[in-house]
Amino acid sequence: MRCCKRKKLFLFYYRELKKDKLKIIEEHLRKCPSCSNEYKNIETLLNRTRLSKPQLETKDLDLILRNVRNKLEAPTFWEAFKCRIKELAQNLYLGLSFRRQLIPVMLTLVIILAVFPLFRSSRYQIEKEFDILQIELELSLENTDQESIFEIYEDPSILEDNMSSLGHPILHKYLPIVHKETSKLG
Amino acid sequence: MLRHKEEQVIGLIEKFRCGNDEAFDEIVRLIASDIVNIAYCYMKSLEDAKDTCQDVLLKLYRRLKSFRGASRISTWIYRVTINTCIDSLRKKKTTVSLDEAITKDEKSDILVTERVERKDNQIIIRKALEMLSLRQKNVIILKHFEGLKIHQISEILGCSQSSIKTHLVRALDNLRKELGGIK
Structure with a gap:
């Protein structure tokens, strides 16, 4: 061994x-x-590491008992309530003091869980808005340069392919308009 | 040792619940010295320990009737005592001379040299205890000075047995460092 x-x-x-x-x-x-x-x-x-234990005499016990009785005679509701709250807080402290190492871990987790969805949604929002803007720019005859219009005119499926590759639901709204416009030009 | 008196205390509590107020006096006579012993490990002076004992007994009186028996009565008393001691320490936050604290409970028939040596040791042990963190102090008091089992301490302090063992070993290591020169 x-x-x-x-x-x-x-x-x-x-x-x-x-x-x-x-x-x-x-x-x-x-x-x-x-x-x-x-x-x-x-x-x-x-x-050898022992503490001497004090032995209480009868008079000490009587004194303790008398003091306790005196205090008990005038117990107020507010005192009892405060005492209870304090004890609950102490119990919590006593429990937490042994698990103190968990607190930073739990806090970090909570922060990650709270912040991460916000971060994701804001990024998605920016992407979405950017996509819509891009499509609107491409569809706007005023803002599209001549070359791109001719390309669309010659082969409208290019735009359709490009738009469907973006995969945004709003494309379905614009596709019939593109077809209509190109057929008019044709 | 509260554990050994548990059955007697339970019997007295039953009487107290039935309206026999004098049963509380018997409970006090039975457990007051144990409470003072534990409080004395925390409180530095015997008078402070007695005051803390009064606070503990006051709390016990007020809550004995509502005690549901979710845990053992001794576990509950230990918990109330430790919490009250911590509370009193927070309130006080003043240091008491250790020499003053130790003189009263020494027996008079011990030789002077032996008494001085023992007194010195008591001071060293109390100072070493003060150096420990609250967690380590709780564990060492309940294990070494009160002689409870680890599973009982875990019930009282509300944490796992492995955690208690770890704190016990750390506390003993620290005590060993501090008490290196004890005779």
């Missing part, structure tokens, strides 16, 4: 591993002097 990581040794100290793992580590500690040494250091340190 490989040498134990520090995390395993800490969890081994608290017996917070499965039974089979506990046995494996126990055996390993018997064989491996470096791990055994490391574990002894951890054990010594943690055994």
Whole structure:
């Protein structure tokens, strides 16, 4: 077995591993002097890291109880409401404090989801308007130069092909007009 | 250790719900010292810990009747205690002399040198605890000083067991760095 990581040794100290793992580590500690040494250091340190626990005397308990009773005699609705709101906020804070690393990720996701559709739709809008403008320019006899009119006159299917390749629904509105105009010229 | 008193507390709560107001006094006598112990890990001075204990008991009194039993009673009390301690710390934000905080609970029959050594150690441990982040502090207090299991801590703090393990190991690493010279 490989040498134990520090995390395993800490969890081994608290017996917070499965039974089979506990046995494996126990055996390993018997064989491996470096791990055994490391574990002894951890054990010594943690055994000595203890805080003295104050024992409350009866008079202390009586005093606490009396103070609590005094405070309870005049409980206002507003105080209870404020207390409840504070506790809810604290519960939320306590929960979030362990998941704080998720907050930037969630925020980024929300921003992307909020901004991306706007960006897409505005681009589509520009493209669409540009297409319409292009078609209108081509169809306008005043704004089309002579060469393009003659080309359309000789072969109207060029324009039809070009327009259908653009694939915009508004083309279907203009195509019959083109046919009508070219047939008049013909 | 609140966990060991759970059955007694549940019995007293039932009496309290039935209208026996004196049952609350018994609950206070049963759990007040545990609450003070936890609060003392956060609060630096014993007097502050006692004040926090009063606030916790006040909250318990007001909400015991509406406690639905969604979690274990000890889990709920731990949660209320931790939240109240955090709240009190925020309100205070003033540092208390550690020497003053530790003298009161030392037994008089210990030799002077030993007492001084122990007092020094207590100061070092409390200072090391202050260096930890709130998350690490919560975990180390519940695990190391209160002796709860990791799954119980995850219930109290409302986060996953793996997260608790990670914070525990980080907290112990930091404690180890800070307490390198402890005797």
